[in-house]
Amino acid sequence: MAKIEGIRIKNFRSLKDVTLGKLWNLQGVHPLTPMTVVIGKNGAGKSTLFDVFGFLADALKLGVEESCDIRGRGGFERIRSQGQVGPIEFEIYYKEDGNARPITYEMAIDLDDSGRPFVQKERLRQRREFQKHGWPFSFLYLNDGKGAVWKGEGKKIDEDKDNFDVFNFIESLQKEESKETEVVELSDKRKLGIATLGSLKQHPRISAFRQFIEGWYLSYFTPDAARSLPLAGPQKHLNIKGDNIGNVVQFMEREHKTRFKKVLDRIALKIPGVDKIDTEKTPDGRLLLRFNDKGFHDPFYAQQMSDGTLKVFAYLLLLEDPSPPPFLCIEEPENGLYHKLLETLAKEFREHATGRKGGSQVFITTHQPYFVDALEPNEVWVLEKGSDGFSIIRRASEDILVKNMVDEGLPLGGLWYSDYLDAR
Numbered sequence: 200m201a202k203i204e205g206i207r208i209k210n211f212r213s214l215k216d217v218t219l220g221k222l223w224n225l226q227g228v229h230p231l232t233p234m235t236v237v238i239g240k241n242g243a244g245k246s247t248l249f250d251v252f253g254f255l256a257d258a259l260k261l262g263v264e265e266s267c268d269i270r271g272r273g274g275f276e277r278i279r280s281q282g283q284v285g286p287i288e289f290e291i292y293y294k295e296d297g298n299a300r301p302i303t304y305e306m307a308i309d310l311d312d313s314g315r316p317f318v319q320k321e322r323l324r325q326r327r328e329f330q331k332h333g334w335p336f337s338f339l340y341l342n343d344g345k346g347a348v349w350k351g352e353g354k355k356i357d358e359d360k361d362n363f364d365v366f367n368f369i370e371s372l373q374k375e376e377s378k379e380t381e382v383v384e385l386s387d388k389r390k391l392g393i394a395t396l397g398s399l400k401q402h403p404r405i406s407a408f409r410q411f412i413e414g415w416y417l418s419y420f421t422p423d424a425a426r427s428l429p430l431a432g433p434q435k436h437l438n439i440k441g442d443n444i445g446n447v448v449q450f451m452e453r454e455h456k457t458r459f460k461k462v463l464d465r466i467a468l469k470i471p472g473v474d475k476i477d478t479e480k481t482p483d484g485r486l487l488l489r490f491n492d493k494g495f496h497d498p499f500y501a502q503q504m505s506d507g508t509l510k511v512f513a514y515l516l517l518l519e520d521p522s523p524p525p526f527l528c529i530e531e532p533e534n535g536l537y538h539k540l541l542e543t544l545a546k547e548f549r550e551h552a553t554g555r556k557g558g559s560q561v562f563i564t565t566h567q568p569y570f571v572d573a574l575e576p577n578e579v580w581v582l583e584k585g586s587d588g589f590s591i592i593r594r595a596s597e598d599i600l601v602k603n604m605v606d607e608g609l610p611l612g613g614l615w616y617s618d619y620l621d622a623r
Contacts, residue, residue, distance in 0.1 A: 263316045397409030569612055
């Protein structure tokens, strides 16, 4: 499954210039871990970092102008870093799978002459199969909506052949590139090129990246929404607000009946006070969730359960998805949860992210030390406000003292609570 190894953000609110993980021109650092957790004080920029992924997903679906306005963002000038005049820029360094050559996606957004946001630059690039160093080859490059795109997946080579001649290969490759490259011009500069070209069969690498972003899951879960009774009808995946839990339950009960019974039993074991979870079918064909609390004979329905119980159930159901999203982003999962449950939840997220079946890459923001207690220093990034008011970020494992204390058995969350992770 595809995985983000690094990301750079410029001029997006408090994130004037921050980098997490590895980039094509930053090969000397470790990539992002399967589960990445960002911690920091209130106002440090955690919600802004979460919204970066939401903004990118919205831009792919809706275009950059509408994405600047929705979800309370307030328009381009409100989200561009204060006092900055350059474009908002994003760079994502990712792999389609563990053995694939990394691909870099770059995108810059600015205002046109009429003051409307547009895509100033867009690029996808990847080193050729034989290439170990140097600039990756751009198989998509757009500037102001105009540019070139290279069709295909890239030429395969066999360097083990006795008669392999790299110079002849490069010469033939350059001829092929000139033949397979086409000039393109977008009709709407407010739409991303990957949205248009990624729908065409002749651009499989662009299509794969588009599908990767389309598959992201950003959790805006609200317990009240989860208590609603949606119309009957199975739905394959949990939506961002969680108000279709009943529909997902209906889908899994119908399509994965045996597996779903085991899923409910596993989830029940992980929620304190819950002895059993099952379903009840209504006359109109809906499935209601029933929670059997220990000590009570009659079950409680989801509409009667606490916020924390519904939230944990939603997260665990999400992790049990038979075809999970490639990227899972959750903001402050600790809200409304009993503190002793947080370590269990962190371990569930890690087990999902590092599982043999290739679960989702998980990205979490939190300010709860009990959650951080279950983490390793290389999984944690500390976000702080710099002296200029903009956010700075660093990996907890970069602090040798902190790393050594964790190696000696001290919990990372406790060290954070004791200010050992603060800038010194």
